[in-house]
Amino acid sequence: MAKLFTPFTLKDLTLKNRIVMAPMCQYSVTAKDGVPNDWHFVHYTSRAVGGAGLVIIEMTDVEPDGRITDYDLGIWSDDHIPAFQRIIDSVHQYDAKIGIQIAHAGRKAEDAAQPVAPSAIRFEGDQYKTPRELSTDDVKRMVEKFGAAARRAVQAGVDTIEIHGAHGYLVHQFQSPLTNHRKDEYGSDLARFGVEVIQAMKSEMPSTMPLLLRVSAVEYADGGYGLDHAVELGRAYQQAGVDMFHVSSGGEGPAGARKPGNYPGYQVPFARELKEKLNVPVIAVGMLDDAALAESVVANEDADLVAIARGFLRDPYFALHAAQQLRVKPAPPKQYSLAIH
Numbered sequence: 001m002a003k004l005f006t007p008f009t010l011k012d013l014t015l016k017n018r019i020v021m022a023p024m025c026q027y028s029v030t031a032k033d034g035v036p037n038d039w040h041f042v043h044y045t046s047r048a049v050g051g052a053g054l055v056i057i058e059m060t061d062v063e064p065d066g067r068i069t070d071y072d073l074g075i076w077s078d079d080h081i082p083a084f085q086r087i088i089d090s091v092h093q094y095d096a097k098i099g100i101q102i103a104h105a106g107r108k109a110e111d112a113a114q115p116v117a118p119s120a121i122r123f124e125g126d127q128y129k130t131p132r133e134l135s136t137d138d139v140k141r142m143v144e145k146f147g148a149a150a151r152r153a154v155q156a157g158v159d160t161i162e163i164h165g166a167h168g169y170l171v172h173q174f175q176s177p178l179t180n181h182r183k184d185e186y187g188s189d190l191a192r193f194g195v196e197v198i199q200a201m202k203s204e205m206p207s208t209m210p211l212l213l214r215v216s217a218v219e220y221a222d223g224g225y226g227l228d229h230a231v232e233l234g235r236a237y238q239q240a241g242v243d244m245f246h247v248s249s250g251g252e253g254p255a256g257a258r259k260p261g262n263y264p265g266y267q268v269p270f271a272r273e274l275k276e277k278l279n280v281p282v283i284a285v286g287m288l289d290d291a292a293l294a295e296s297v298v299a300n301e302d303a304d305l306v307a308i309a310r311g312f313l314r315d316p317y318f319a320l321h322a323a324q325q326l327r328v329k330p331a332p333p334k335q336y337s338l339a340i341h
Helices: 038-049 078-092 136-156 170-175 192-202 227-240 268-278 291-299 310-314 318-325
Strands: 008-010 013-015 019-021 054-061 097-103 160-165 211-216 244-248 282-285 305-308
Touching (some): 013 097, 019 318, 038 054, 038 078, 054 160, 078 097, 078 136, 097 136, 136 160, 136 192, 160 192, 170 192, 192 211, 192 227, 227 268, 244 268, 305 310
Parallel strands (some): 019 305, 097 160, 160 211, 211 244, 244 282, 282 305
Antiparallel strands (some): 008 013
C-alpha cells in the first residue's frame, strides 16, 4: 500500500489519505459581500468527489477590508454561516474532511480604502496603498475578530481550521522584522500577535479539533528572516495551541539575493526542518502534484501530509488518478466506478 493512501489521525480528525487540497483564492466575480456561491460549492465538492482526504477552503477574512480583493470570501458575520455550511455538508457526503483558512490581508488588501498593518509600510506594487498602523487597542480588537471567525467556522461544521500566517498577510506582517517596526508589546515580541490569535481561536474551538497554521519558513526579500526564526515562531505558536504546521515560504516582498526554488519539492526541506525541530506534524506544499513525488515525501517522513494547489485546479480528480498511478485501487463515488477502477 502506498503511504500516500494510508489514513492519518490528528486529535479527532481522521483523513482517509494524506492528500490535501491547498487553499486557493478564487477571486470569484460573482461572490457578494464575502459569501460563497455556486462556483465555490461546485469547486470544493468536485475535489471531494475527486478523492482529496482534506479540502481547505480558501483564505477567508475576518473583516471586509481584510480581503485581498472585494471578490474574496469572508466570515465576519453570522450571515455567512449558511453558505459555508452548504459547502461543508456537501464535501462530507464524499468521505472527505474540510477545513477553512482564516486570515486578514493587512497591507496587501488591494481594494480597501485604507489597509491596516502593524506598521505604515507599503507593499511594493502600484495596486497597493500605504497602510494605517494599527493602534494597540486596534490590535486587540483584531484578535477578537479572529476568535469570532473561528466560532462561525465551527458553527458551519468544519473539521479543522487553518490560520494564514504566511505569504505576507497580517499574521506574517506581525512576525517579520521587515514589516513590524512597532514600539509596543506587539513589536517587542514578534510572535505575540500570532500567539494571541491562536489562543482566541482555540477558545472557540472544540478541544478535540486540531488547529493548523500556515507559515512562511523563510523570507526572500533582502534582510528577511530565515529558517531559525521560523522555528522559534513555530515553538511559540505550538505552545499557544497549534497542532500542525502547513509549511510554505515567501510572500513578504520581491525576492532579493535569496531566490525561491522553481522545481518540484523545493519547500519540502523547510517542512522537514520544522517537523524535526518541533516534533510536530507538518504539511508540505509546493509543486508536489506528481504522484511518485508526493508518495516519496510522505514515505520518507519529510511530511505527514502533502498539499496540492494548482494540480487540483488542473485536475479535480488528482487523488483518484494518483491512486491509479501508484497502483492503489481508487475509491470513486459509485457513479464513476465504471470509468475509474
